[in-house]
Amino acid sequence: MSPRPAPDLDRRRDQITATARELAEAEGWAAVTMRRLAKELGATQPVLYSAFPDGRQSLVDAVALSGFTEIAATLESVPPEPAARMRAYLDFATRHPRLYEAMFALPSGLEFGASSSPEPLRRAFAAIQAAFPGADARAEVAWAALHGLATLQAGGRLPASRAQARVEHLDKMLARAESTG
Amino acid sequence: MSPRPAPDLDRRRDQITATARELAEAEGWAAVTMRRLAKELGATQPVLYSAFPDGRQSLVDAVALSGFTEIAATLESVPPEPAARMRAYLDFATRHPRLYEAMFALPSGLEFGASSSPEPLRRAFAAIQAAFPGADARAEVAWAALHGLATLQAGGRLPASRAQARVEHLDKMLARAESTG
DNA sequence: CGAGATAATCTAACAATGTTTTATAACACC
DNA sequence: GGTGTTATAAAACATTGTTAGATTATCTCG
Numbered sequence: 001m002s003p004r005p006a007p008d009l010d011r012r013r014d015q016i017t018a019t020a021r022e023l024a025e026a027e028g029w030a031a032v033t034m035r036r037l038a039k040e041l042g043a044t045q046p047v048l049y050s051a052f053p054d055g056r057q058s059l060v061d062a063v064a065l066s067g068f069t070e071i072a073a074t075l076e077s078v079p080p081e082p083a084a085r086m087r088a089y090l091d092f093a094t095r096h097p098r099l100y101e102a103m104f105a106l107p108s109g110l111e112f113g114a115s116s117s118p119e120p121l122r123r124a125f126a127a128i129q130a131a132f133p134g135a136d137a138r139a140e141v142a143w144a145a146l147h148g149l150a151t152l153q154a155g156g157r158l159p160a161s162r163a164q165a166r167v168e169h170l171d172k173m174l175a176r177a178e179s180t181g
Numbered sequence: 182m183s184p185r186p187a188p189d190l191d192r193r194r195d196q197i198t199a200t201a202r203e204l205a206e207a208e209g210w211a212a213v214t215m216r217r218l219a220k221e222l223g224a225t226q227p228v229l230y231s232a233f234p235d236g237r238q239s240l241v242d243a244v245a246l247s248g249f250t251e252i253a254a255t256l257e258s259v260p261p262e263p264a265a266r267m268r269a270y271l272d273f274a275t276r277h278p279r280l281y282e283a284m285f286a287l288p289s290g291l292e293f294g295a296s297s298s299p300e301p302l303r304r305a306f307a308a309i310q311a312a313f314p315g316a317d318a319r320a321e322v323a324w325a326a327l328h329g330l331a332t333l334q335a336g337g338r339l340p341a342s343r344a345q346a347r348v349e350h351l352d353k354m355l356a357r358a359e360s361t362g
Numbered sequence: 363c364g365a366g367a368t369a370a371t372c373t374a375a376c377a378a379t380g381t382t383t384t385a386t387a388a389c390a391c392c
Numbered sequence: 393g394g395t396g397t398t399a400t401a402a403a404a405c406a407t408t409g410t411t412a413g414a415t416t417a418t419c420t421c422g
Contacts, residue, residue, distance in 0.1 A: 005418065007370075030288075034409060044372060049410075056409065104332070105286050107211075112338040137346040140339055141326065141354065144347070148329030149322070151285070157293040158321055165318040166325070173322065173354045186389065188399075215380060225401055230381075237380065 012051045016041065017062045024063070024098040029106065032060075061109050064102040068120035071103075075127035083171050085131040086146060090167065093150035100150060132174065142174055193232045197222065198243045205244070205279040210287065213241075242290050245283040249301035252284075256308035264352050266312040267327060271348065274331035281331060313355065326351055 019040055024032050034056060038045050052059045071092050078084040093100040102108075111117045125143065132139040149166060152158045158166070200221055205213050215237060219226050233240045252273050259265040274281040283289075292298045306324065313320040330347060333339045339347070 005370090033407085035407090045410080046371065046373095050370075104336075108336075112336070113340055135346070135350070137343055137350040140343065141330070141347050141350050144329030144333055144339070145322065145326040146329070147333060148325030148327070151332070152325055152328060155285075155289075155293065158325070159294055162318055162321065165316070166322050169316070169318040169322050173357065186399090214378085216378085226381080227400065227402095231399070 007050075009051055012047075013062065016048060016051055016059065017066055020059055021063045021066065021099060021102075024102065025096065029060075029098060029101065057107070057109055060102055060106055063099065064106070064108060064110060065118060065120055067096070067099040067103045068118070068124050070099075072120055072123040072127055075124065075131075080127075080130040082131050082142070082174055083167075085128065086142075086167060086171060089128070089146045090150055090153075090163075093154065097154050100154065104147065105151065138174070145170055145174075188231075190232055193228075194243065197229060197232055197240065198247055201240055202244045202247065202280060202283075205283065206277065210241075210279060210282065238288065238290055241283055241287055244280065245287070245289060245291060246299060246301055248277070248280040248284045249299070249305045251280075253301055253304040253308055256305065256312075261308075261311040263312050263323070263355055264348075266309065267323075267348060267352060270309070270327045271331055271334075271344075274335065278335050281335065285328065286332065319355070323355055326355075 016037070020032050020037055023037065023040060034045050034048055038048055041047075048059070049055065052062070071089070074088055074092050075085050078088045110121065112121060125139075128143050128146075129136075129139040132142045149158070149170070153160065153163060197218070201213050201218055204218065204221060215226050215229055219229055222228075229240070230236065233243070252270070255273050256266050256269050259269045291302065293302060306320075309324050309327075310317075310320040313323045330339070330351070334341065334344060
């Protein structure tokens with residue numbers, strides 16, 4: 001009595017996550033259907049469900065989580081100074097708009113804030129905090145401003161021509177508020 | 182040769198838009214399906230398409246547009262000072278989370294920035310600009326920060342307990358940056 | 363080396379969605 | 393009143409996420 005060997009689910013999850021992310025980045029999240037994804041992987045739908053029993057939502061969450069891991073590493077790779085990390089944050093959002101969308105705009109099952117929230121999320125926010133020491137509110141406002149800039153710019157709701165000016169303005173604002181603590 | 186009288190499409194559009202908005206606010210945008218909406222209105226699906234020939238997306242856009250009209254009026258109703266308009270903005274987003282979602286997070290066909298963008302959008306942004314005179318970048322950063330706070334708070338990604346502190350911090354930051362022009 | 367049991371897989375179906383077609387019914391004018 | 397145009401309605405279509413039932417591949421034990 002011995003079954004067929006269990007597939008490497010971790011590996012499979014990674015492959016599916018990566019493919020979903022590429023497809024989303026190339027054609028938008030609307031194109032990321034279970035059928036299309038299966039075809040892209042040379043597999044069938046049920047295979048996706050064996051790796052993600054909770055369905056499409058948990059798959060999008062997995063992509064988002066990989067995004068948080070990546071942005072955390074990106075932020076940590078530059079000095080913990082406001083200007084540097086601000087630029088790194090906005091660069092990340094600009095370079096991976098659909099990934100950023102999964103992280104922040106799409107419906108998500110990811111828990112935030114609480115201690116139960118996944119480690120990559122906490123690491124990403126910690127990387128922001130490190131650049132904006134002082135009262136918690138300061139880092140939170142910095143993050144909100146960055147997030148606002150990222151989403152409004154991604155949606156074409158702010159003229160790209162002044163992107164540089166906005167970053168400089170925000171930098172000055174946050175620098176001056178440092179003493180406010 | 183004379184046809185059946187054309188229904189008052191404007192009136193109908195308003196009714197559908199209002200019902201869609203109520204339903205979204207009550208049960209979330211996922212619940213706003215064409216069938217459900219038709220049932221809620223005591224009509225059939227094709228009636229919705231006679232009012233919105235471009236389908237569901239244009240209906241969501243109509244709700245979003247009504248949101249911009251309303252937030253513009255809300256902002257204009259308070260003095261053009263940073264603290265007052267900031268509070269009005271965040272209040273609006275907090276009180277109508279699904280409407281705000283339609284305005285900024287959901288896929289949208291609304292044009293921004295360009296001169297072709299609908300008047301309510303320009304009025305809403307003008308109401309922010311009025312509270313943050315000086316260089317354009319200043320108002321844009323203010324808006325981005327407000328938008329970031331609104332969305333992160335709505336998603337439970339920032340602790341509600343420090344909401345007040347964040348507004349005060351942002352207010353100070355923006356006030357100090359005034360002279361930067 | 364072969365048979366059987368077990369679990370992963372595939373085919374196919376299900377329910378629900380947005381949208382469109384075809385047929386019906388209602389209205390204004392002559 | 394009849395006629396012709398047009399809004400409406402019922403039903404169908406294509407596509408989605410998801411799930412059963414049947415099939416197949418693999419490992420263990422004889």
